[in-house]
Amino acid sequence: MPLKVLVVDDANFVRDMVKRTVRQLVPNADLLEAPDGARAMGIIKSKGVDLILSDWEMPEMSGEELLRWVREQPKFSDTPFVMITSRGDRNHVMAAVQAGVSDYLSKPFTAEELTRKIGKQLKRLGYKTHSSGPSNRGLAFSSVEVLTGGRAAAAPEPEAASEKNEKFSGKVHLRFPHTSCEYNLLESSQQALCGTITRPQILPTVFDQAVVDITAENGQALARVNAYVHSISACEPSPTAERVRMIVRFVDQDPAKQSVLADLFSR
Numbered sequence: 001m002p003l004k005v006l007v008v009d010d011a012n013f014v015r016d017m018v019k020r021t022v023r024q025l026v027p028n029a030d031l032l033e034a035p036d037g038a039r040a041m042g043i044i045k046s047k048g049v050d051l052i053l054s055d056w057e058m059p060e061m062s063g064e065e066l067l068r069w070v071r072e073q074p075k076f077s078d079t080p081f082v083m084i085t086s087r088g089d090r091n092h093v094m095a096a097v098q099a100g101v102s103d104y105l106s107k108p109f110t111a112e113e114l115t116r117k118i119g120k121q122l123k124r125l126g127y128k129t130h131s132s133g134p135s136n137r138g139l140a141f142s143s144v145e146v147l148t149g150g151r152a153a154a155a156p157e158p159e160a161a162s163e164k165n166e167k168f169s170g171k172v173h174l175r176f177p178h179t180s181c182e183y184n185l186l187e188s189s190q191q192a193l194c195g196t197i198t199r200p201q202i203l204p205t206v207f208d209q210a211v212v213d214i215t216a217e218n219g220q221a222l223a224r225v226n227a228y229v230h231s232i233s234a235c236e237p238s239p240t241a242e243r244v245r246m247i248v249r250f251v252d253q254d255p256a257k258q259s260v261l262a263d264l265f266s267r
Contacts, residue, residue, distance in 0.1 A: 002030045003127055004047065008040040008054035008066065009084070011226055011251035014107075017209075018053050018084070021114050025122060025129040035253060037061025041069060044076060051121055056085035056092065059254045064099055071100040080121040084109070086175075086211045086224055107226060108209035110177040168264060170222060174248065175211040176229075178202040183212075183246075188265040190258065192249040193227075196235060199244050204229050210248050214264065223260045226252050 003026050007018045019031050032047065034040035038060040043049070052070065056063040063083055070076050083096050086107040096104055102124075105117050119129050172183040172193065179200040187194040193212065204210070206229050214223040230249040234241035250261065 002028050003051065003122075003125070004030045004032060004049045005051045005053065006032045006034065006040060006043060006049040008034045008037065008052065008058070008063065010035045010055065010058045010253040012253075013228055013251040014055065014084070014209075014226065018114065021111065021118055022053075025115065025118060026127060035059075037063060037066035037069075040066055044070065044073075049076070049079060050125060051118075052079060052081045053084060053118070054081065056083055056087050056096075057254060057257075059256065064095060067096065067099045067101060080124060082117055082121060084114075086226060107211050108175055108177045113177075170214060170216045170264075173213040173215070174246075175213065176204045176208055179204070186245075190250075190261045190265055192230060192247055193265075194245070194247045196243050196245050199242050203244070204232065204246075206230070206232060212248060212250070222264065223257060225250050225257055225261065 005022050005026075007015050007022070009015045009018070015033050015035075019033065022029050022031060032043050032049065034043055036058040037054070040052075040054065041061065044052075052066075054063040054066055063085065067081055067083065070079060070081060077100075080102040081100070082103045082105060083101050084105045084107060085092070093104055102121060103117050105113060122129050168185060168188060172185050172195065174181055174183050174197065179202050181197045181200050183193070183195045183197055185193060185195040208229045210227045210229060212223075212225045212227050213221070214225070215221055227248040227250050230247040232244060232246045235243040235245050252258070
């Protein structure tokens with residue numbers, strides 16, 4: 001009987017990445033998916049699952065609420081449950097541990113980190129994983145929505161790379177799988193941000209995951225949103241350019257997060 005794996009996340013982009021990794025490890029796996037905890041609960045009840053990979057922050061029902069419900073079900077009390085989330089602070093990790101999480105993975109993550117976490121649970125279940133490792137092209141290439149842009153509005157283009165966006169007075173910080181940096185915001189919308197960064201030692205590439213941390217001038221956290229690198233280019237025609245222009249597009253479908261973004265960037 002094929003392994004049943006349930007992937008739960010409100011972002012299609014993230015679900016595609018996780019499913020691709022599972023497929024590489026267990027080619028014949030039966031992959032199920034849900035955009036939130038409530039619909040995941042319905043799938044678990046009707047179809048049963050062997051492994052759950054879930055986001056924390058989702059509309060309708062959070063990953064933590066789903067985890068607590070799963071652990072209350074005698075049939076699924078021991079089902080491996082991996083929490084994949086941008087909330088990596090100690091309090092949230094402890095809450096997940098107390099709720100009975102099997103493992104924890106912080107966004108943004110590398111293909112190798114995701115493979116290792118999933119492989120650990122598959123070994124626990126007694127499944128032999130496929131020998132081929134993560135694709136060299138990167139996990140994000142499995143998402144047709146990302147490649148085509150779907151029906152989302154076009155990402156904003158800056159009018160002048162040297163002028164900071166005046167509509168938003170707070171700060172934006174970007175986190176990538178291998179680095180993090182401050183973001184000089186130039187243009188913004190509810191779908192994407194355009195700005196510049198100081199070129200880091202490890203430069204992110206198109207389709208890399210990103211977590212966007214948005215804070216007020218006084219340091220108060222306003223939003224934390226999952227995104228991906230839509231485009232990247234040097235601010236000057238030189239291979240040693242210190243400043244890089246980057247557009248990041250949001251992938252979260254959570255109405256609460258979208259409402260916050262509308263309030264911040266639609267003024």
